[in-house]
Amino acid sequence: MSRARRRGNRIAKRALLYIAVVIVCIIYVFPIYWIFCTSFKTRAQAFNWPPLFIWNPTTRNYIDIFLKRQTEIEAITGKVIELATGAEVFFYNSFMAVLGSIALAILIGTLAAYSFSRYRPKGTDTLMFFILSTRMLPAIVVAIPMFFFYRKLGLYNTIPGLILLYTMFNLPFAVWMMKSFFDEIPIDIEQAAMVDGSKPLKIFFKIALPQVYVGLAATLGFLVINVWNEFLFAMLLTEKTTRTVPVALAATRGEVGINWGLLAAIEVLYVIPAIVLIFLLQKYLLRGMTFGTVRGV
Amino acid sequence: MTRQATSRIRRRSLTEKYFPIILITPAVAITLFLVIFPLIWALGLSFYDYNVIRGGVMRFVGLDNYARLLSSRTIWKRFVTTAEFVVSAVLLEFLIGFGLAFLFYQQFRGRRLAMALVTMPMLIAPVATGLFFRYIFDATHGVVTYFLYLITGKHIKLLSEHAMLSCVIVDVWQWSPFMMLFILAGLEAVPRHLLESAEIDRFSWFTKFRVVIWPTIRPLVMLALLFRTMDALRTFDTVYILTEGGPGTRTELISLHLYRLAFSFFRTGEACALAFILLVLVILLTNLYLRMARRVGV
Amino acid sequence: MGMNDEQKEDLFKRKLSRREAIGTAGKVAISAIVAGVVAGVGGYFAGSAAAPGATTVTQKVTETKTVTAAAATVTKTVAGAAKTVTETKTVTKTVTAGAPTTPVKPVYTMIFASPEWLPGRLTGLIAKKFPEWSARKLGKPIAVKMDLIPWTVVHDRITTFLAAKSEEPSIFISDSQWLGELYAGGHIKRLNPIIEKDPELQQLINRFDDSLITYYMTYPQGNRDCIVGFGHEGDVLVIVYREDLFTHPDERENFKAEYGYDLPTKYEDWYPAQFDWYQLRDIAKFFTRKAGDELAGKRLEADFYGIATHFGKQYDAIACVFGTMLYVHGEYWWDPITGEVEGYINSDRAVKALEFYKELMKYAPPNAPEAWYDETNAALQAGRVAVIYNWCGFLPSNFDPSVSKVYNVIKVVPPPGHKGDDGIFRRYSTIGGQPMVINAHSKHAEEALAFMKFWFEPEQQRMWAEGGGGVCLKDMIRTKWFKELTPYNRAYADSIPFQVDFWNVPFYPEMLLAVQEEIHAALMEEKSPKQALDDLAKRHKEIIEREGYPEKYPPEQRFPPGLKTPADVIRAGEPMSEVGKPKK
Numbered sequence A: 001m002s003r004a005r006r007r008g009n010r011i012a013k014r015a016l017l018y019i020a021v022v023i024v025c026i027i028y029v030f031p032i033y034w035i036f037c038t039s040f041k042t043r044a045q046a047f048n049w050p051p052l053f054i055w056n057p058t059t060r061n062y063i064d065i066f067l068k069r070q071t072e073i074e075a076i077t078g079k080v081i082e083l084a085t086g087a088e089v090f091f092y093n094s095f096m097a098v099l100g101s102i103a104l105a106i107l108i109g110t111l112a113a114y115s116f117s118r119y120r121p122k123g124t125d126t127l128m129f130f131i132l133s134t135r136m137l138p139a140i141v142v143a144i145p146m147f148f149f150y151r152k153l154g155l156y157n158t159i160p161g162l163i164l165l166y167t168m169f170n171l172p173f174a175v176w177m178m179k180s181f182f183d184e185i186p187i188d189i190e191q192a193a194m195v196d197g198s199k200p201l202k203i204f205f206k207i208a209l210p211q212v213y214v215g216l217a218a219t220l221g222f223l224v225i226n227v228w229n230e231f232l233f234a235m236l237l238t239e240k241t242t243r244t245v246p247v248a249l250a251a252t253r254g255e256v257g258i259n260w261g262l263l264a265a266i267e268v269l270y271v272i273p274a275i276v277l278i279f280l281l282q283k284y285l286l287r288g289m290t291f292g293t294v295r296g297v
Numbered sequence B: 001m002t003r004q005a006t007s008r009i010r011r012r013s014l015t016e017k018y019f020p021i022i023l024i025t026p027a028v029a030i031t032l033f034l035v036i037f038p039l040i041w042a043l044g045l046s047f048y049d050y051n052v053i054r055g056g057v058m059r060f061v062g063l064d065n066y067a068r069l070l071s072s073r074t075i076w077k078r079f080v081t082t083a084e085f086v087v088s089a090v091l092l093e094f095l096i097g098f099g100l101a102f103l104f105y106q107q108f109r110g111r112r113l114a115m116a117l118v119t120m121p122m123l124i125a126p127v128a129t130g131l132f133f134r135y136i137f138d139a140t141h142g143v144v145t146y147f148l149y150l151i152t153g154k155h156i157k158l159l160s161e162h163a164m165l166s167c168v169i170v171d172v173w174q175w176s177p178f179m180m181l182f183i184l185a186g187l188e189a190v191p192r193h194l195l196e197s198a199e200i201d202r203f204s205w206f207t208k209f210r211v212v213i214w215p216t217i218r219p220l221v222m223l224a225l226l227f228r229t230m231d232a233l234r235t236f237d238t239v240y241i242l243t244e245g246g247p248g249t250r251t252e253l254i255s256l257h258l259y260r261l262a263f264s265f266f267r268t269g270e271a272c273a274l275a276f277i278l279l280v281l282v283i284l285l286t287n288l289y290l291r292m293a294r295r296v297g298v
Numbered sequence C: 001m002g003m004n005d006e007q008k009e010d011l012f013k014r015k016l017s018r019r020e021a022i023g024t025a026g027k028v029a030i031s032a033i034v035a036g037v038v039a040g041v042g043g044y045f046a047g048s049a050a051a052p053g054a055t056t057v058t059q060k061v062t063e064t065k066t067v068t069a070a071a072a073t074v075t076k077t078v079a080g081a082a083k084t085v086t087e088t089k090t091v092t093k094t095v096t097a098g099a100p101t102t103p104v105k106p107v108y109t110m111i112f113a114s115p116e117w118l119p120g121r122l123t124g125l126i127a128k129k130f131p132e133w134s135a136r137k138l139g140k141p142i143a144v145k146m147d148l149i150p151w152t153v154v155h156d157r158i159t160t161f162l163a164a165k166s167e168e169p170s171i172f173i174s175d176s177q178w179l180g181e182l183y184a185g186g187h188i189k190r191l192n193p194i195i196e197k198d199p200e201l202q203q204l205i206n207r208f209d210d211s212l213i214t215y216y217m218t219y220p221q222g223n224r225d226c227i228v229g230f231g232h233e234g235d236v237l238v239i240v241y242r243e244d245l246f247t248h249p250d251e252r253e254n255f256k257a258e259y260g261y262d263l264p265t266k267y268e269d270w271y272p273a274q275f276d277w278y279q280l281r282d283i284a285k286f287f288t289r290k291a292g293d294e295l296a297g298k299r300l301e302a303d304f305y306g307i308a309t310h311f312g313k314q315y316d317a318i319a320c321v322f323g324t325m326l327y328v329h330g331e332y333w334w335d336p337i338t339g340e341v342e343g344y345i346n347s348d349r350a351v352k353a354l355e356f357y358k359e360l361m362k363y364a365p366p367n368a369p370e371a372w373y374d375e376t377n378a379a380l381q382a383g384r385v386a387v388i389y390n391w392c393g394f395l396p397s398n399f400d401p402s403v404s405k406v407y408n409v410i411k412v413v414p415p416p417g418h419k420g421d422d423g424i425f426r427r428y429s430t431i432g433g434q435p436m437v438i439n440a441h442s443k444h445a446e447e448a449l450a451f452m453k454f455w456f457e458p459e460q461q462r463m464w465a466e467g468g469g470g471v472c473l474k475d476m477i478r479t480k481w482f483k484e485l486t487p488y489n490r491a492y493a494d495s496i497p498f499q500v501d502f503w504n505v506p507f508y509p510e511m512l513l514a515v516q517e518e519i520h521a522a523l524m525e526e527k528s529p530k531q532a533l534d535d536l537a538k539r540h541k542e543i544i545e546r547e548g549y550p551e552k553y554p555p556e557q558r559f560p561p562g563l564k565t566p567a568d569v570i571r572a573g574e575p576m577s578e579v580g581k582p583k584k
Helices: A003-038 A060-066 A073-077 A088-119 A124-133 A139-153 A159-184 A188-195 A200-211 A213-227 A232-237 A245-251 A260-293 B014-045 B064-070 B073-105 B111-123 B126-136 B143-152 B163-189 B192-200 B205-233 B237-242 B254-264 B268-295 C005-048 C118-127 C130-137 C151-163 C176-184 C192-197 C199-206 C210-217 C249-259 C277-287 C317-328 C348-362 C373-381 C445-455 C458-466 C480-485 C489-498 C508-523 C529-547 C566-572
Strands: A080-083 B048-051 B055-060 C055-068 C084-095 C108-115 C142-149 C171-173 C229-233 C237-242 C305-308 C385-391 C410-413 C434-438
Touching: A003 A260, A003 B073, A003 B111, A003 B126, A003 B163, A060 A260, A088 A124, A088 A159, A088 A200, A088 A213, A088 A245, A088 A260, A088 B014, A124 A159, A124 B014, A139 A159, A139 A232, A139 B014, A139 B254, A139 B268, A159 A213, A159 A232, A159 B014, A188 A200, A200 A213, A213 A260, A232 A245, A232 C151, A245 A260, A245 B126, A245 C151, A260 B111, A260 B126, A260 B163, B014 B048, B014 B268, B048 B268, B064 B268, B073 B111, B073 B163, B073 B205, B073 B254, B111 B163, B126 B163, B126 B237, B163 B205, B163 B237, B192 B205, B205 B268, B237 B254, B254 B268, B254 C151, B254 C508, C108 C118, C108 C151, C108 C445, C118 C142, C118 C229, C118 C458, C130 C142, C130 C445, C142 C151, C142 C445, C151 C171, C176 C434, C176 C508, C192 C199, C199 C445, C210 C229, C210 C434, C210 C489, C237 C317, C237 C489, C249 C277, C277 C305, C277 C348, C277 C385, C305 C373, C317 C348, C317 C508, C348 C508, C348 C529, C373 C385, C410 C489, C434 C445, C445 C458, C458 C480, C480 C489, C508 C529
Parallel strands: C108 C142, C108 C171, C305 C385
Antiparallel strands: A080 C055, B048 B055, C055 C084, C171 C434, C229 C434, C237 C385, C237 C410
16 A cells, blocks of 8 residues: 555544544533533523524523522512522532542541451451442332431431431442552552551551552542432432432422423532543543452452 | 562551451441341331331231232333343443443544543433433424434424333433443553554454453453443433333333332332342342453453 | 562652642542532522522502601690591501511421422411411410422322321321321321311311312311311312414414304303313314414414323323313212222223323324423423413413413413213313321321411411412402402312312322323323223222222221212212212
8 A cells, every 4th residue: 555545544544533533522412511501591492492502591590599589470460479599508518418428438448448458357258248239229228217217316307417328328439449459559568567567557548548549539530420419318318408409400390390491500500510520530530440440350 | 560469468466456357347337337227127128018108017928028029920021121221221331332432542632521521421410311301302392303303304202102212322321431431441451562462463453352452351341331230220210200111111110110119109018029139130140240250360 | 578670660650640649639629629618608608698598578568557646745735635647658568578576486396398389488488477376376486397398209208207207297288199098097187076176177177169178188088077188289270272373363264164163262161161172172183283384374483283281101190181081071980989990990981081182192292292281381381382281380480471482372261071972061170289287196286277277367368379379268269359360360260169089098109100001001002092991990900909998998998888979970970069968
């Protein structure tokens, strides 16, 4: 093949590649783009046919999330009843529950993972499987007993209660991933330190932990994906004061049916931090998976 | 890549005897506390005929609930529907994930941005996903319906006439990036020098794949398949919102049925029994996977 | 034990990446936390200007003030007595509703659990006046706080509370179907003994329309001997139509030419005139047009549809609308006394009803098989349908200019009836709305009943009506003031007497799901109507047998034999007020 022809082929292949990438991105992003657009539409604009790609945007929905909202009744009876929505509480609750549970899960999970990896206490395999099995349960089974449980313990409708629950959701991921990362790094340095008489805890913090920072970042990323959108338990175990955003999304179905604009706006606000976080952690997500699980489970 | 073995550290002092136990205690305690107690409660309940809202007498019925469930034609139909959903979704996610992984394996400008865009679907709340796809697929107002209308001139009723397809599409849209991430990670872990030597030896693409690539990515693929299957089996939110199990019962997954048993009919005992049947199923699947993974000598 | 160079290098590389990692991970962690805190705090400050829960009602108030002339204070005997001047002032006041003149500290706070929608929030507003009222009437101030639960999960949450036998909420909203389930579980009590001792409560009961008592307040339905709740939010299905289309000369001409009678123009043409569902079907067929056709003198850009209503599988969407079809064809779901379904739900009349229901779908928008109240409204608001049959409680947005394209050209009327083969004209419609009930586990039943008395006082009911709530009291809904308050109140008031409900027995959820599944299958042409109804009858029979109804049920939960059931009344075509009366 002539050199020119080969170059021609390469350019063609390159072009095809870019086209494929663009098409793929469009397919995956379009629904999200549509949600984003809907958040700037009024209800009338949202239901137009043909669907509007160009319209007069409004920020009413975003304002409605936090500030007073007027009801439709005003248009008819002339009576104004303004009702506050107070969605800032939902965002606050969600962030607290997610960040708190991730921090706890990483702390507890990493400690446990280190122990499983290095010391292999009796029953390690069973315990590891046991911790993983919590992920297999259909959540509904645990839901009703959990409701009674939480009420008895006074954890119902509390943020700490929610944090505790989400920590439990996060533990399997945290323990399994961190164990794989610990399994990866050579034990020699720690053994050397042991011989030299260092305390085990110091070895953990000074030697083992620094080597798995990449793993920590990867775990962080996956845990975020794990609990960011939890719905069922949040719905059952909270009332208005501790409600999280996913439950609030379901609550937008009110007297006007589904409030599409408001729903879109809340979702957009809620998903942005997650997207930012994952974007920054992208590199580690990939490296983390390689590190951890290429060896197998 | 060199293999590192995890060796036992010689126990030397008292602290090392208790230290490992202390480390694992919080994790095990939480799991025990928040999972096992409710589980045992639920297991116990599955042996009774109990309606949580109607209260009344709790009748012990032994394995009656299980027998009734396993012999019920409706339940088997639900399992078949669920299998249809899970197999289609996971298979498609696998294939598409593979394709995407190979695509993103190439280096090109804007790769990082493109990858971020493609992983966004995983971050959208299932409630929002379900509601919005319902809106987008709506036969009268939906934007996808509009595109199809431009192509075919007809209002295609995606959610009524192609209900299972709609549910599968939504699941694939949301989770194929998950597969892609795993497979891509595996691809990037393939040792460069092996690839290069395969090139030099003029291996065919197929052989290259079989000998060099597949062994490396196999464990990751298996793990991804495992996670996705487990999660697909438990799918509830999106399908419930999209079609509510309809039309008729065409997309009534076992998870929907379980939800109805537990929260609509309040046949609590039976619901617990069904949940345990599901649990056993998932455990069996997991064990199958673990056995296969071990056999590969990983 | 030393490290070889390779290991050292590895570690070195890792050290680098570790530094990177700390850098980035740290940055990420900090930015995540900061973002979270900023969003939370920022939002909090934005919202704290509006103290959550505070509500403002702007009213025009005419105040009459009596002013005593200042001269009176000075004991100056000027031509006798001090002058009393009466001044009439018109004052526009911004009233923060519920702020009592003397702030009372409640000795106890009751919880009222309600779905999270306008009626729920409105109830909370009105309830703010209760501490002052109870301080006056009961001697101790009690507060009532709302627990608002999203609609999608309200049943789950309330039943989870009750299963745990919580004391609170003392009062909660129950869908009319749930009454049996709640009573059988001991979560609500029979209130008759208390009512008999209290003349005020007896008077109150009489202020409700019969059909509301039957379906909102008694279990079994119509059994006055077992009153378990009070009507809270009344809701009915009504017809909303495009008056501009119906009064357009071209359309009227064409319609008359094709069908031989005029399109209805006035309220009276629909009610009390005996307007028929089959006539409405003709109208729907007439108005179903394709893009490019003409409608009211204009060329259509998109397809136009005749009628939109509920055909979807959600909850009770089908059961309610199909229920209406069933009743106007002279049939009912079953015989409540014996539990017999054969010959009821699958009788010829029922099959005819289903065939009619299916036919209506031909003239409905394409998303009909998924449609519930929201989609129905959306079709009307987008100006794509001529007639809708939807819940009154969801109508307000159709009149809002910022939401609805047709806000000023629609009118609301009661639904039609149907004259069957037996020559009897039957007009029935499925009831919606919710009663409110008192938690049997609550220790404050007395105070809760006091709240009921407070709630139904004229002043509170006025606020309820003005705010958009569905009033349940006969005396109020028959007033001119009420009927003119909103465009749909007149239809609402006129529809109340002929409302019908389906089963409220404890096993209704399974019955309901069977209805939804089978009939949806028939609508989607997976089965013939006859087949679907036969299968439905079979499923219902299974459920009823398994439940052991009525034999295994305690006598007070069985429908009293010798009294007219809804089935008797509907089959005979009698008015709903006959339910519960002795059979001749």
